[in-house]
Amino acid sequence: MREIQESITISAPPSQIWSVLMDLESWPKWNTFVTSIQVQPPHTELAVGSKQTITIENNQTYTNVVSVLQPEKELRWNGSILTPIIFDTEHWCRLEAVEDGRWTRFTQGERFSGILAPIAAAAGKLNELQEGYVRMNRDLKKVVRNRSSINPYAFFRERIVIFVPTGWLGDSRWWRASILGKEELHILLLAREQTNSLQTEVPEPDFQLNRIA
Template sequence: MINATPDKVWAVLTDFENYPNWNPFIKSIIGEPKVGSQITVSIAPPDGKIMTFKPVVVVFNPNREFRWVGKLFFKGLFDGEHKFELIDRGNGTTIFYHSETFKGMLVRLFKKKLENSTKKGFEMMNENLKRRVENSMNQ
């Protein structure tokens, strides 16, 4: 839960230029986040190397949801659907829901890394997003 309205959370979440200043997991997002467009995303999982991939935006609903789908080499090998969802609690707070669903032949091979390193990266990002949004409200 973030102590700010969805529009305040969304403003930080979609300010991709400033990701290097606060986001320890997603280092950059380059491109126009509109449905059907391809963006370039670089992530840095804890204890891992920076990885860059080019997913396609499938949902971009301001102040509510941003979702993309990416694949490794070709569809069905290792596909991921990444989702950011903002739920307005109506009292000046927002629930930030951050998830990724993986499918494909190689998912089992990477299962342990996904459960540990990737999950830890999500948690670090979520905590930093909360801190950045709430601190910006206090300035």
């Protein structure tokens, strides 16, 4: 039995990583190793027992069956050539929350068994796969980072926001907001509010973001 495994730490919660993984149609756009993953009928999405066809960069295709699907935690599938006695594989993608759930340790690996497993290892095929896993992990980290670009509304939903009025400018009120999250931000909110208005409801503000390193 042979086994390979690669891990990477990504500065996003497991929910974001899982969202990218489940968006199968987007895989060809960001994944330079697994260039296609298609769920086979009668299923339309990944589920325990569903079959999927995976294409890797050298146009080799493999059909596997999902054995474990735990949202935001683990995806696992199995495949074989002819019969498990000849060549059997088990692939896994695990997501482990770290840094109080703000980061994720993503691990993918594969276990090989059967008569052909030692031959594949001797021919360097497992090393090639491991190099592909390293690249895919980096691709995943990159696409998650791009999708996690600053969104003020997302910060408001998930973090404590402290508003402190700092003054007046013409007919507009300026507020200073300190976002308490992984990265501290200072956001200057310009709320258009007439000085002679008694309304307490403030219109949707314009945002000017200044990242503090």
